[in-house]
Amino acid sequence: MTTSQLKPRPTPRAEDTRRRIYESALKLFREKGFEPTTMRDIAGRAGVALGAAYYYFSSKEAIVLEFYQEMQESSHDAILEALSGEKKLKDRIRVVLEKRFELLAPNRKFCDALFRHAPDTHDPLSPFSVETRPIRERAIEHLRVALEGGDVKVPADLKPQLPFLLWLYQMAMILFWLYDRSPRQERTQKLVEKSLGLLVSLLRMSGLPLMKPVRKTVLELVETLAV
Amino acid sequence: MTTSQLKPRPTPRAEDTRRRIYESALKLFREKGFEPTTMRDIAGRAGVALGAAYYYFSSKEAIVLEFYQEMQESSHDAILEALSGEKKLKDRIRVVLEKRFELLAPNRKFCDALFRHAPDTHDPLSPFSVETRPIRERAIEHLRVALEGGDVKVPADLKPQLPFLLWLYQMAMILFWLYDRSPRQERTQKLVEKSLGLLVSLLRMSGLPLMKPVRKTVLELVETLAV
DNA sequence: GGATTATTTTGAACGCGTTCAATATTCCAT
DNA sequence: ATGGAATATTGAACGCGTTCAAAATAATCC
Numbered sequence: 001m002t003t004s005q006l007k008p009r010p011t012p013r014a015e016d017t018r019r020r021i022y023e024s025a026l027k028l029f030r031e032k033g034f035e036p037t038t039m040r041d042i043a044g045r046a047g048v049a050l051g052a053a054y055y056y057f058s059s060k061e062a063i064v065l066e067f068y069q070e071m072q073e074s075s076h077d078a079i080l081e082a083l084s085g086e087k088k089l090k091d092r093i094r095v096v097l098e099k100r101f102e103l104l105a106p107n108r109k110f111c112d113a114l115f116r117h118a119p120d121t122h123d124p125l126s127p128f129s130v131e132t133r134p135i136r137e138r139a140i141e142h143l144r145v146a147l148e149g150g151d152v153k154v155p156a157d158l159k160p161q162l163p164f165l166l167w168l169y170q171m172a173m174i175l176f177w178l179y180d181r182s183p184r185q186e187r188t189q190k191l192v193e194k195s196l197g198l199l200v201s202l203l204r205m206s207g208l209p210l211m212k213p214v215r216k217t218v219l220e221l222v223e224t225l226a227v
Numbered sequence: 228m229t230t231s232q233l234k235p236r237p238t239p240r241a242e243d244t245r246r247r248i249y250e251s252a253l254k255l256f257r258e259k260g261f262e263p264t265t266m267r268d269i270a271g272r273a274g275v276a277l278g279a280a281y282y283y284f285s286s287k288e289a290i291v292l293e294f295y296q297e298m299q300e301s302s303h304d305a306i307l308e309a310l311s312g313e314k315k316l317k318d319r320i321r322v323v324l325e326k327r328f329e330l331l332a333p334n335r336k337f338c339d340a341l342f343r344h345a346p347d348t349h350d351p352l353s354p355f356s357v358e359t360r361p362i363r364e365r366a367i368e369h370l371r372v373a374l375e376g377g378d379v380k381v382p383a384d385l386k387p388q389l390p391f392l393l394w395l396y397q398m399a400m401i402l403f404w405l406y407d408r409s410p411r412q413e414r415t416q417k418l419v420e421k422s423l424g425l426l427v428s429l430l431r432m433s434g435l436p437l438m439k440p441v442r443k444t445v446l447e448l449v450e451t452l453a454v
Numbered sequence: 455g456g457a458t459t460a461t462t463t464t465g466a467a468c469g470c471g472t473t474c475a476a477t478a479t480t481c482c483a484t
Numbered sequence: 485a486t487g488g489a490a491t492a493t494t495g496a497a498c499g500c501g502t503t504c505a506a507a508a509t510a511a512t513c514c
Contacts, residue, residue, distance in 0.1 A: 011510070014462065039501060049464045051504085060501065112346070119342065119406050179346050187451060194448045201441050214428050221421045224414060240480080241492065266471060276494045278474085287471065455514105462509065470500080479492065484485100 018056040020046040025053075025063045029110035034064065037110075061125050064113045065132070072135050075103050079142050089150030090200045093166065096146050097173055097192055101185075104174070112178050127171060140167045152200060155207050158215055161222045169199065245283040247273040252280075252290045256337035261291065264337075288352050291340045292359070299362050302330050306369050316377030317427045320393065323373050324400055324419055328412075331401070339405050354398060367394045379427060382434050385442055388449045396426065 024045035028037040039060055043053045057063050079099050086092045104111055117123040124131040144163040147154065154162060173195070177188040206215060251272035255264040266287055270280045284290050306326050313319045331338055344350040351358040371390040374381065381389060400422070404415040433442060 011461070013510080017462080038499080040499090050502090051465070052463055054502065055462070115346065119339070119402055121406065122408070175346055179348065181349070187454075190451045191448070194444055194451060198441065198444045198448065201444065205437075210432075214425065214432075217421055217425045217428065221418065221425065224417045224421060227414070244492080265469080267469090277472090278495065279493055281472065282492070458511100458513080460509105460511070462507105464505105464507070466504095466506105468501105468503075470502100471498105472500100473498075474496095475494105476496100477492100477494070479490105481490070482486105482488095484487095 017046075017048060017052065021048065021053050021056055022063060022066065026067060026107070029064070030107060032109075034060075034110035034113040059125075061113050061116065064110060065125055067107065068111075068114055069135050071103055071107075072138055075099060076138065076142075078103070080145065083142075083146055083149065087149075087151060089147070089152040089203070090196050092146040092150050093143070093199070094192065094196055096142055097170060100170070100174065101177060101188075104177075108178060111174075115175055115178070136167070139170070140164055143167055143170065152203050153207060154203065155215060157219060158206060161219060164222065164226070165218075169195070244273075244275060244279065248275065248280050248283055249290060249293065252284075253294060253334070256291070257334060259336075261287075261337035261340040286352075288340050288343065291337060292352055294334065295338075295341055296362050298330055298334075299365055302326060303365065303369075305330070307372065310369075310373055310376065314376075314378055316374070316379040316430070317423050319373040319377050320370070320426070321419065321423055323369055324397060327397065327401060328404060328415075331404075335405060338401075342402055342405070363394070366397070367391055370394055370397065379430050380434060381430065382442060384446060385433060388446060391453070392445075392449065396422070 021042060025037070025042045028041050028045060031037075039053050040050055042063075043050045046053070057066070079096055082095045082099050083092055086095050114125075114127065117126050118128065120126055121128040123129060126132065127136060140163045143166040147159075147162055147166065173188070173192055176191060177185055180188045182188075205211060248269060252264070252269045255268050255272060258264075266280050267277055269290075270277045273280070284293070306323055309322045309326050310319055313322050341352075341354065344353050345355065347353055348355040350356060353359065354363060367390045370393040374386075374389060374393065400415065400419055403418060404412055407415045409415075432438060
C-alpha cells in the first residue's frame with residue numbers, strides 16, 4: 001500500500017534483483033557490445049538464473065531502451081544548462097548534439113540496438129513508436145528551447161513543426177555517429193559542422209518571400225510524416 | 228573449360244539445386260515475409276537438406292540480396308524506357324521511383340531485410356558497403372540519366388554529386404514505402420509528391436547567386452558522407 | 455503460527471540461423 | 485572402365501533469444 005503502482009508491486013528484494021540484472025547488462029554491453037553479450041552472460045553476472053532476466057525485462061533490447069530512457073531523463077538539466085551559455089542558434093543546436101554524444105559516448109558500442117527496428121513505427125522499441133513517445137517528446141522539447149533562445153528569426157508557420165524536424169536531424173546525426181569508425185569520430189564532427197551551417201543558412205533564408213511556397217511544401221511534408 | 232569461372236565450377240545439376248533453393252526462398256518470403264520464413268522451410272520446400280541451403284547461400288539475407296541485385300539488373304531497360312516518355316524533371320524522378328515500387332511491390336513483405344544492417348557500412352549486405360557498390364552504381368546511373376534529360380538546369384559544381392544525393396533520397400522513399408501500412412501505400416504517394424515538389428523547387432533555386440555558399444556546403448557535406 | 459495467496463526464481467525446452475565433419479555423387483585422366 | 489580428386493549433399497550439433505511450467509520464497513489473512 002505504500003509504494004503502490006497500478007500493476008506491479010515489487011518487493012525491495014525484487015527491485016534489487018532487477019537493478020543487478022540491469023547493471024550487469026549495461027556493464028557487459030559496454031565491454032562487448034550488444035550482440036556479443038548474451039542473456040546468459042547477463043544473468044550469470046547478476047547471479048541469477050536465465051529466466052529471471054526475462055521476468056524483469058521483456059527482451060534483451062528492452063534493457064537498452066530503459067537505458068536510453070534513463071539517459072534522456074538524466075540529461076535534461078545538463079542540456080538546459082549547456083544551452084544557457086549559448087546565444088547563436090548554430091551553437092545552441094551544436095551544444096545539444098554534443099551533450100548527447102558526450103552522454104552516449106561510453107555506451108556507443110551498444111546503442112545501435114536502439115535503431116535496430118527504428119523504421120517499423122509499430123514496433124514498441126522504435127524511436128518513432130507511440131510507446132517511446134514520452135522519450136521522444138522530451139528530446140524534441142530540448143530542441144524547441146534551443147530554437148527559442150536562438151538568434152534566428154523563424155517564420156511563424158514553420159515554428160511549431162521545426163523542433164520535430166530538428167529532432168529527425170539529430171537522430172540522423174546520432175545514427176551516423178554510432179557507426180562512425182574514424183578516430184575520435186571526426187567524420188561525425190565534420191558532418192555536424194557542415195550540416196549545421198547548411199541548416200542555419202536555410203533557416204535564415206526561409207523567411208524570404210520567395211520561400212513561402214517552399215515552407216508550405218515542407219509543412220505538408222511534415223504532416224504526411226507525422227500522421 | 229566451357230563455362231569456366233574463377234572460383235566455382237558448378238555442374239548443371241548444382242545450378243538447378245541452387246535455383247530451386249532460391250525460388251523456394253522467394254516464394255516463401257513473399258507468402259510469409261522474411262523473418263517468419265525459416266531456412267528449414269526453404270530447404271524443405273526445395274527438397275534438400277538444411278545444409279544445402281548454406282552451401283549455396285552464405286546466409287538467409289544473402290538470398291534477399293541476390294534478389295535485389297537481380298531485380299536491379301532486370302529493371303534497367305524498363306527504367307530507361309519509362310524515362311524516355313518524360314520531359315519534366317519532376318516526372319522523370321517520379322517515374323524512376325514508381326518503377327522501383329512497381330517491381331518491388333510483390334516482394335514488399337521481405338525487402339525490409341535489405342535495410343536490416345544498412346547503417347553499418349562495413350557490413351557486406353549494407354546498401355552502402357563496398358560489396359554492394361555495383362548494385363548501387365547502377366541505381367545511381369539511372370538517376371543521372373533522369374537528371375540529364377530533365378528540364379531543370381543544374382549548376383555545374385553540383386551536377387556530379389547530385390545523382391548520389393538523389394539515390395539517398397530514393398533509398399529513404401523506399402524505406403518509408405516498405406513500412407507504410409496505409410491502404411495502397413497512399414502515405415508514400417503523398418510523401419513522394421510533396422518531397423519531389425520540394426526537391427525540384429530547391430534545385431531550381433540552387434542556381435541563384437545567393438545559393439553559391441549553400442551549394443558549397445552541400446558539396447562538402449557529400450564529400451564527408453562519401454569518404 | 456499456520457494456511458493461503460502472490461511474487462520471485464529456476465532451469466529445461468523450443469525454434470531459430472549457422473557450422474561442420476561425414477557421406478554421397480559426379481568428373482576426369484588414365 | 486576405374487580410381488582418385490573435386491563437388492554436392494546430408495543431418496547432427498552449437499549457441500542464441502525466448503518461453504513456461506514448476507519450485508522456492510515472501511506477503512497476507514484468520
